[in-house]
Amino acid sequence: MNTPVGQSPVAAGAGPAPEPPALAALIFDVDGTLADNERDGHRVAFNRAFAAAGLDWEWSPALYGELLAVAGGKERLHHYLQHYRPAAEQPPDPASFVAALHATKTAEYARLVQSGSLPLRPGVARLIREARAAGLRLAVATTTTEGNVTGLLDQALGPGASGWFDVIAAGDVVPAKKPAPDIYHYCLAALGLPAAACLAVEDSSQGLRSALAAGLPTLVTVNDYTRGQIFSGALLVVSDLGEPGRPMQVLAGAMTGAAPGWVDVALLRRLHRLAHWQR
Ligand code: XBP
Ligand code: MG
Secondary structure, eight states: OOOOTTOOTTTTTOOOOOOOOOOOEEEEOOBTTTBOOIIIIIHHHHHHHHHHTTOOOOOOHHHHHHHTTSOSHHHHHHHHHHHHSOGGGOOSSHHHHHHHHHHHHHHHHHHHHHTTOSOBOTTHHHHHHHHHHTTOEEEEEESSOHHHHHHHHHHHHOTTGGGGEEEEEEGGGSSSOTTSSHHHHHHHHHHTOOGGGEEEEESSHHHHHHHHHTTOOEEEEOOTTTTTSOOTTOSEEESSOOBTTBOOOEEEESOOSSOOSSOOHHHHHHHHHHHHHHO
């Protein structure tokens, strides 16, 4: 039975369907979703940290794309040490070595954010402002370090904008990083909302699996590092959030017929209702 997007199956004669909970909150991933910041942001910061430490390590865009399979900068450094560096280069205390390197990297990343060289992706600022105006709560669920999030939001949306987000669930506040659902469970608990009242926005298969495992309907906006990944279970997969006059491309998912040119609150509400009936 093909129910048009946002229509109740009742209208299509499928029998009574419980009313879906109203959409109450949007939960945004950060890296790759709010900003396309992995290749020219985090990767550059890692390389500057290696140089500052006197290491001849250089993560090319291609190598970094492989390393992104490991969520978390510290975890990614441990993985690189173990799988890409010879035994002779292994530090006596890997945890301290990685912690120090990652602290330098985070400082370098903050400088990149403050330089304004990592803008928000198309449609992100517009959707965040629309969602606020519509009374939706905003939250973040990310693997990255919390300071990276507040810095990006305050730089891109204006001083204090990170305060628009009721919850910023980031990095090491949970034991297991994406694709584990921990960070989304933590975010939902802090919001005091059920997954059914929320919608997640992600960029990667790893992030989608984390959100779905926490029961969240999820929209995916791809980027160059994630375009070829598998997004089974996503409500919709789009090129970006689009802007009036700069339409997004719908790459997969629930839209049939004429898709709007950009993701707005009305579309998210329709997708959220559809997700409820598809459960
Ligand atoms: C993506 C990540 C992060 C960043 C690096 O996070 O995996 O680890 O690549 O940031 P998101 P840190 O969940 O927002 O996509 O070095 O601070 O971990
Ligand atoms: Mg991401």
